[in-house]
């Protein structure tokens with residue numbers, strides 16, 4: 001079912017849960033105009049719906065363990081957040097993390113981005129796929145799956161590798177540690193992908209209890225990608241350790257050309273071939289207009 005933004009906003013019943021301007025500004029990504037109104041009108045009802053799913057999930061596990069006569073263990077609720085490069089997934093995932101943390105019982109919520117599971121540049125280079133970063137084959141899917149299974153099974157301490165956009169590679173020796181959260185959010189381009197056909201294997205999406213796809217027209221996302229590239233040229237690309245230092249010297253015209261080139265040869269094909277086809281697998285689709293603002297929400301009913 002598709003709900004226009006106002007109809008969706010009217011579903012919210014918990015006016016207590018909110019985030020202040022400073023928090024929203026801290027959590028939103030570069031060039032992302034998401035504001036407090038979006039939190040109240042879009043993310044608050046979403047967090048409430050998520051909490052309904054979570055309460056039922058916890059009850060189902062408790063009842064099943066009782067039926068099977070096995071010791072009850074706390075099973076974390078897993079949320080996937082998917083969508084194109086530059087669509088604003090990170091903002092959505094961070095806002096949900098914050099809202100869920102504030103909800104009843106103050107659950108422990110962890111957020112992991114799948115870029116940590118990209119193969120290091122040395123491996124991508126050896127396989128001749130350095131220009132396919134973000135495509136399914138550029139990830140160590142087995143390691144990502146093992147990570148999610150370990151968290152879902154309640155392993156006390158699970159670690160994940162860390163990716164840096166600044167050095168454009170996996171950070172050697174750095175890991176993030178996840179210690180038995182109540183909720184795990186897994187955010188990334190390809191998290192809704194099913195397991196490769198014919199292998200009888202599993203995919204991380206098999207472990208999601210709820211999933212969100214952030215959606216917009218490709219031409220709009222391309223414009224946001226280019227605008228963000230221009231903003232990065234004046235900020236992050238100036239960092240002496242940035243892999244993209246040379247981009248900081250590009251003229252406006254050259255920077256637009258370069259950003260479009262990356263979009264047209266990498267991010268658009270990945271969106272069209274791999275990411276967009278997974279959209280209808282999501283429990284909720286947040287649909288953005290050309291102004292980057294969420295205009296409607298689609299909820300999968302089956």
Ligand SMILES: Nc1ncnc2c1ncn2[C@@H]1O[C@H](COP(=O)(O)OP(=O)(O)O)[C@@H](O)[C@H]1O
Pocket residue numbers: 029030083084085086087088089090091165166232236244
């Ligand atoms: N080259 C870069 N340097 C620094 N930060 C970057 C760079 N590219 C992307 N980012 C940041 O990384 C985060 C994830 O970006 P992306 O994968 O495009 O997803 P989304 O825009 O959907 O959140 C964003 O917060 C973005 O601002």
Ligand SMILES: CC(C)(COP(=O)(O)O)[C@@H](O)C(=O)NCCC(=O)O
Pocket residue numbers: 085113114115116133134187188189190262266267
């Ligand atoms: C790091 C990414 C693959 C996103 O990873 P994710 O966390 O979504 O798995 C992407 O932001 C990226 O940098 N792609 C490479 C092409 C580009 O520079 O836009």
